Amino acid sequence: MTQQLIQLKKPAAVLFDLDGTLVDTAQDLGAALNFVLRQHGMAEKSHEEYRPMASHGAKGLLQLGFGEALKDIDFGKARQSLLEYYHEHSGVHSGLFPGAEELFAALEVRNIPWAIVTNKPFKLAAKVQRQLPALLQSRLLIGGDSLAQRKPDPTPLWMTAHYMKVAASSCWYIGDAERDIEAGRRAGMQTVMCDFGYVGPDDKTELWGADLHISAFTDLIQYLD
Numbered sequence: 100m101t102q103q104l105i106q107l108k109k110p111a112a113v114l115f116d117l118d119g120t121l122v123d124t125a126q127d128l129g130a131a132l133n134f135v136l137r138q139h140g141m142a143e144k145s146h147e148e149y150r151p152m153a154s155h156g157a158k159g160l161l162q163l164g165f166g167e168a169l170k171d172i173d174f175g176k177a178r179q180s181l182l183e184y185y186h187e188h189s190g191v192h193s194g195l196f197p198g199a200e201e202l203f204a205a206l207e208v209r210n211i212p213w214a215i216v217t218n219k220p221f222k223l224a225a226k227v228q229r230q231l232p233a234l235l236q237s238r239l240l241i242g243g244d245s246l247a248q249r250k251p252d253p254t255p256l257w258m259t260a261h262y263m264k265v266a267a268s269s270c271w272y273i274g275d276a277e278r279d280i281e282a283g284r285r286a287g288m289q290t291v292m293c294d295f296g297y298v299g300p301d302d303k304t305e306l307w308g309a310d311l312h313i314s315a316f317t318d319l320i321q322y323l324d
């Protein structure tokens with residue numbers, strides 16, 4: 100159910116997070132985690148277990164998978180192995196969340212540009228983008244290693260607004276993790292929380308301060324006029 104806290108202002112541009120927001124990547128990320136767990140003789144994790152960690156990058160997934168045992172392994176090597184496996188298999192199960200294409204079309208007819216700002220390494224994010232052609236309409240893709248700063252630092256959001264020649268205060272940032280809402284708020288943008296994303300049972304999303312919570316992208320179309 101959509102929980103409306105304030106009325107969103109019509110945006111000059113819309114910026115999206117990737118994992119758990121535009122694209123449901125959890126199953127492919129979970130497969131990469133389970134590959135590394137098998138290599139180390141550890142028990143695999145189920146979809147219910149890894150889904151809430153899928154917005155937290157390789158580090159979050161490895162922390163979940165190895166728990167206390169993380170200190171006994173070569174973290175750098177395990178991370179590399181996870182990312183390499185993911186790079187090879189990233190398009191197997193991943194797809195856009197429902198309503199994303201309708202929202203892109205609604206933005207297109209109104210000439211509202213959109214971009215992607217993710218913490219995922221650029222090379223991996225670019226591959227996901229190529230696998231899902233609707234994402235190629237994005238004006239800009241900023242990865243977690245594109246700049247010296249990454250979310251929750253607001254710099255990637257400011258750089259993107261600057262590139263698109265719009266004021267940060269007239270942008271929306273749409274994400275599913277606390278770092279997304281924090282980055283958007285620190286950037287002075289209006290923030291939208293995707294309740295369908297990779298939210299864990301202990302996440303107190305209502306305390307993160309998003310301007311709007313949505314249960315589907317189509318909830319946003321009413322705010323575009």
Ligand SMILES: O=C(O)COP(=O)(O)O
Nearest residue numbers: 117118154156217218219
């Ligand atoms: O891979 C990550 O670190 C998280 O990616 P996201 O910023 O698109 O959620």
